[in-house]
Amino acid sequence: MKIVVTGSIGNIGKPLVPWLVANGHQVTVITSKQHNEAIIENMGAKAVTGSVEDVNLLTGTFAGADIVYTMVPPFFGAADLLEFYRSVGENYGEAIRQSGVQRVINLSSFGAHLNKGTGVILGAHYVEEILNKLENVQITHMRPTSFYYNLLAFADMIRNQGSISINCGGNDVMQLVHPDDIAAAIAEEVEQPGSPRKIRYVMSDERTCNEIAAAIGKEIGMPDLEWRLISDEEAKNRYLKAGIPPLLAQYLTEIYSSLHNGKLAEDLIHHRPEYGKIKLEDYAREFAVIYNGKK
Known part of the structure; x- marks a missing residue:
């Protein structure tokens, strides 16, 4: 089949493209x-x-494809990440309509069923809504959970204060x-028949924040690493003091709040x-390599 992959060769595309080839x-x-052109061509x-903000380029590239894999x-x-999501989603929708693509595998997110209170993940909800309006197109929405590598955002916090403190923690x-x-799940979907609308969740593991801290702490030589739960207000104030723009600070606070409350x-x-x-233990070793490499 002819497959178009958006998102270049990032964390998902890098393993996905060789598997498809x-x-x-x-x-x-x-x-x-x-500079990615040679790397992509070496993958076959x-x-x-x-x-992805160029509708004409998307339309021309999508033309003749059996499957298009979309991601934002x-x-x-971006001045407003949610508006960026909506804009790219509309570009994909228009390019799919104009090119006549009949099957789409879309990278979404868990929590995309919600229409408020999820921070940046609300953007995935918008994209699903836009694509679901397409007629005569088979769409599979891949909804992965929290990416392991998001834990790297806490590296400086661990170094500076010896713990993790956000508005999701403890036994959450x-x-x-x-x-x-995720790439393996997408590759599996490619080989399966399409369906009008399908949602597939993807998850590697699930643990409490305390267990995550213990696994990471063990690998970085901090066996007593603690993951403390703080209030939404305190978390947002910390983001603002760190120089994070107010809108992004609000989005980050909402994401972790929705993890804490289970929504x-x-x-x-x-x-x-x-x-x-x-x-988790596999990823903790990856985390340690990056964490120690940045010391």
């Missing part, structure tokens, strides 16, 4: 960085350099996923997937 598919990858895929690339420089349960497990995972619990291969 190895399975005999003709793969085209849209990348915003020209075709590179198209351009932006992270862009924390976090559902975690590794990009390799983010409420639909996942009713459609629980099988665990992926990469467990």
Whole structure:
């Protein structure tokens, strides 16, 4: 099949593209960085350099594809991340309509069933709504849980204060996923028949914040590493004091608040997937390599 992959060769695309090529598919990858072209071509895929904000480029690249994998690339420089999500989602929808693509696998997020109170994840909700309006298009929404590598955001906090303190912690349960497990799930979906509308959750492991802190602490030589729960107000104030823009500070506070109160995972619990291969202890070793490398 002819498959177009958006999102370049980031954390998911890097393992996904070689798997698709190895399975005999003709793969085209849209990348915003020209220096990625040679890497993509060495993987056996075709590179198209351009932006997901360019509807004409998307339409031309999507034309003739059997499957398009869509994702909204992270862009924390956007004035409003939610509006960026909505804009890219509309671009995808228009390009899919104009190109005649009939099957889409879309990277969404757990919590995308909610229409408020989830911070940046609300953007995934918007994109699902936009794509679901497409007629005669089979759509699978992949809803991964919290990415393991998001834990790296706490590295400086661990170094500076010897603990993790956010508005989700202690015995709160976090559902975690590794990009390799997401890529494997997408590759599986490619080989399955499409359906009008499908949601697939992807999760590698789930542990309490205390258990996560213990696993990470063990690998970085801090066996007593603590993950403390603080209030939404205190968390937001810390973001603001750190120089994070007010809107992004609000989004971050909402994400962890929705993890703490269980809202983010409420639909996942009713459609629980099988665990992926990469467990917390596996990732803790990855975390330690990066953490120690930055000392």
